[in-house]
Amino acid sequence: MRNLALVLGIGAIAALTAPTAFADGAATATSDAPDATTIVRYVDLKAGRYELEVDNTSSLGYIKSFRWQSPGQLQLTGVTHVEGGRCVITDNTIDCSGAQRGIAPPSCTCRVGGHMTVEFTATGNAPKFNGRYWTYFGLESDTQITSVNPVEYTIPSWVSGEGDLPLCDPGTQPSSTNVCQVQ
Numbered sequence: 001m002r003n004l005a006l007v008l009g010i011g012a013i014a015a016l017t018a019p020t021a022f023a024d025g026a027a028t029a030t031s032d033a034p035d036a037t038t039i040v041r042y043v044d045l046k047a048g049r050y051e052l053e054v055d056n057t058s059s060l061g062y063i064k065s066f067r068w069q070s071p072g073q074l075q076l077t078g079v080t081h082v083e084g085g086r087c088v089i090t091d092n093t094i095d096c097s098g099a100q101r102g103i104a105p106p107s108c109t110c111r112v113g114g115h116m117t118v119e120f121t122a123t124g125n126a127p128k129f130n131g132r133y134w135t136y137f138g139l140e141s142d143t144q145i146t147s148v149n150p151v152e153y154t155i156p157s158w159v160s161g162e163g164d165l166p167l168c169d170p171g172t173q174p175s176s177t178n179v180c181q182v183q
Contacts, residue, residue, distance in 0.1 A: 061151040
């Protein structure tokens with residue numbers, strides 16, 4: 001039973017990360033990478049408090065606005081705190097706009113850019129207790145980028161001066177004298 005509870009817990013945590021937001025609903029012709037990564041965290045699940053984080057991973061520019069569609073079992077009841085912009089609930093979605101220019105793009109597509117954090121309340125996803133352990137249910141949701149402010153330069157895919165490390169020889173580990181990466 002303990003293994004089953006662990007598997008259910010890991011499955012619920014894994015289901016909360018959804019890196020699938022593309023500008024205009026599709027990947028660009030030059031990249032399969034999503035333009036944003038969405039993470040939903042439980043803050044206080046029994047009280048119906050959650051946190052939504054949207055990270056800009058786009059090579060296009062600033063994310064001006066996005067829409068987060070909640071899953072069917074989750075009924076949004078309010079936005080309690082926002083860092084990095086403004087958000088409102090409309091038709092069981094959270095519609096957000098970034099502050100000033102928007103959510104900043106990364107300095108390199110090998111890194112994450114700026115982010116927006118939204119704390120909200122909802123009902124309909126409470127954990128179930130069977131007398132021995134709690135079962136937590138994951139969320140499948142959809143983030144749609146609705147507006148992007150493109151930058152007038154190319155965002156690089158690597159950082160100058162930070163080249164790849166050589167592979168470590170078999171049986172060795174990285175150290176201060178052996179600078180390498182494990183295979």
